[in-house]
Amino acid sequence: MRKFVRYTAAWLLVVASFIARGQEDLMAELQEMEEEKTEYTLQTFKGTRVINGQSVETKGKGSLEFIFSHRFGRINSGSYNLWGLDDAFVRLGLEYGITDRLGVGFGRSSTDKTYDSFLRYKLFRQSEGVKSFPLTVTALGSFNVKTSPKASDNPDIEFEQRIAYTMQVMIARKVTSHLSLQLTPIYIHRNSVDVNTENNDDFALGMAGRYKVSRSVALSAEYYPRLNAKDNSTNFNSLGFGVDIETGGHVFQLLFTNSLGMIERAFVSETTGDFFDGDIHFGFNISRTFQISHKR
Amino acid sequence: MKRLLLLTFVLASVWAEAQKFRSHSSNVTFFSEASVEDIAAKNIQGSSIFNAETGEVVFLIPINQFEFEKSLMQEHFNEKYLESDKYPKATFEGLINGYNLSIGTSQPASAKGKLTIHGVTREVALKGTLLILGDRAKVNAKFTIRLEDYKIKIPKLLWSNIAEEVDVEVDFDYSKM
Numbered sequence: 001m002r003k004f005v006r007y008t009a010a011w012l013l014v015v016a017s018f019i020a021r022g023q024e025d026l027m028a029e030l031q032e033m034e035e036e037k038t039e040y041t042l043q044t045f046k047g048t049r050v051i052n053g054q055s056v057e058t059k060g061k062g063s064l065e066f067i068f069s070h071r072f073g074r075i076n077s078g079s080y081n082l083w084g085l086d087d088a089f090v091r092l093g094l095e096y097g098i099t100d101r102l103g104v105g106f107g108r109s110s111t112d113k114t115y116d117s118f119l120r121y122k123l124f125r126q127s128e129g130v131k132s133f134p135l136t137v138t139a140l141g142s143f144n145v146k147t148s149p150k151a152s153d154n155p156d157i158e159f160e161q162r163i164a165y166t167m168q169v170m171i172a173r174k175v176t177s178h179l180s181l182q183l184t185p186i187y188i189h190r191n192s193v194d195v196n197t198e199n200n201d202d203f204a205l206g207m208a209g210r211y212k213v214s215r216s217v218a219l220s221a222e223y224y225p226r227l228n229a230k231d232n233s234t235n236f237n238s239l240g241f242g243v244d245i246e247t248g249g250h251v252f253q254l255l256f257t258n259s260l261g262m263i264e265r266a267f268v269s270e271t272t273g274d275f276f277d278g279d280i281h282f283g284f285n286i287s288r289t290f291q292i293s294h295k296r
Numbered sequence: 297m298k299r300l301l302l303l304t305f306v307l308a309s310v311w312a313e314a315q316k317f318r319s320h321s322s323n324v325t326f327f328s329e330a331s332v333e334d335i336a337a338k339n340i341q342g343s344s345i346f347n348a349e350t351g352e353v354v355f356l357i358p359i360n361q362f363e364f365e366k367s368l369m370q371e372h373f374n375e376k377y378l379e380s381d382k383y384p385k386a387t388f389e390g391l392i393n394g395y396n397l398s399i400g401t402s403q404p405a406s407a408k409g410k411l412t413i414h415g416v417t418r419e420v421a422l423k424g425t426l427l428i429l430g431d432r433a434k435v436n437a438k439f440t441i442r443l444e445d446y447k448i449k450i451p452k453l454l455w456s457n458i459a460e461e462v463d464v465e466v467d468f469d470y471s472k473m
Binding site: 027215289 | 347
């Protein structure tokens with residue numbers, strides 16, 4: 001009799017365990033069946049610019065970004081000039097995502113009345129999972145033309161002399177969800193320079209980083225030391241600090257920098273301000289992204 | 297008696313396996329109507345197991361597989377709202393009841409269980425339809441999610457852009473495992 005009770009109890013236990021074999025098990029089973037996927041890192045930087053320099057970001061396929069960049073005059077220009085606020089230098093720019101990885105951009109800066117154009121391509125994407133890669137790498141080539149001084153008044157200046165080319169590779173890692181770092185080796189060729197103090201070919205190694213303080217706000221910094229600047233060069237290395245604020249389709253970047261230019265040639269090679277002497281410009285970049293064509 | 301124990305064990309396993317369905321295709325969509333722009337996304341990477349015998353159902357939806365019309369919206373959805381790097385999956389573990397195994401047409405059914413989104417688990421009751429026909433099964437459910445319930449915070453600056461409630465529709469097509 002005791003044996004029967006014991007067996008019945010055991011039998012009940014088995015049945016009960018099957019009934020109780022609940023959703024937890026089913027969930028574990030489902031998770032086991034899941035194939036591992038590749039997860040690509042999103043938003044290493046909030047915008048396509050860190051401060052003056054480019055970031056690894058590309059615009060998604062079919063999105064058009066309008067960037068309005070503005071730099072005021074030097075803060076140390078005094079109260080008569082309202083600490084620089086009386087002066088304004090702007091770049092109006094557009095960038096379009098042909099694919100999620102390939103983008104094309106155009107811009108026009110008031111500084112030296114320069115037109116610029118560029119192509120960027122995201123070569124590698126930071127990812128985890130099946131295909132794991134530690135870095136996002138984007139290459140960017142640009143071409144620009146200074147239209148100042150006015151051609152009709154200066155017939156002796158050849159068109160070629162107004163041109164500059166740049167090649168750069170942005171190499172970035174989103175180290176944590178808050179911290180992203182980027183290295184940017186860059187080569188700049190200017191067709192015409194004062195060879196006593198400047199090089200036709202400049203090399204620089206840009207360094208940039210951003211730290212997200214909240215979901216919508218990040219702090220950023222950027223430094224572009226030139227590697228082969230002549231000792232008697234009157235120009236300075238570009239340095240900048242900023243705050244990114246993101247709201248929906250807008251990114252607002254408030255910044256302080258010693259550079260007036262907003263394209264590589266102008267801020268890497270032709271920065272005339274000494275940050276540590278107070279030649280600092282307050283400025284902002286405002287970008288707005290529009291989806292032009294459908295993604296799917 | 298030992299034999300009975302073994303037989304029960306084997307039968308129970310076989311029976312339980314025999315009534316288990318696994319999804320082979322799925323479609324999860326959500327829609328939110330707001331003053332500035334409607335937000336819609338679609339995800340076909342969800343997976344599910346349904347045990348028709350016990351009514352148990354689980355599903356798992358990878359958050360970063362939602363596709364939006366706008367790339368930027370998709371990035372913000374993952375990066376700022378659902379925080380998909382921290383909470384990569386939405387899950388449901390529950391029990392479907394009120395259905396009849398032998399009806400070969402679509403029938404109304406309801407499910408109760410735990411829905412986990414954005415790391416927050418809540419007891420929910422879902423209504424939908426269920427079809428079991430031989431080796432195939434089909435589940436459809438529609439429900440509404442209040443973002444606040446799942447601690448999905450919308451920055452104040454965006455309040456007019458994003459609705460506080462989102463309509464979700466879940467479709468799974470199953471075949472027997």
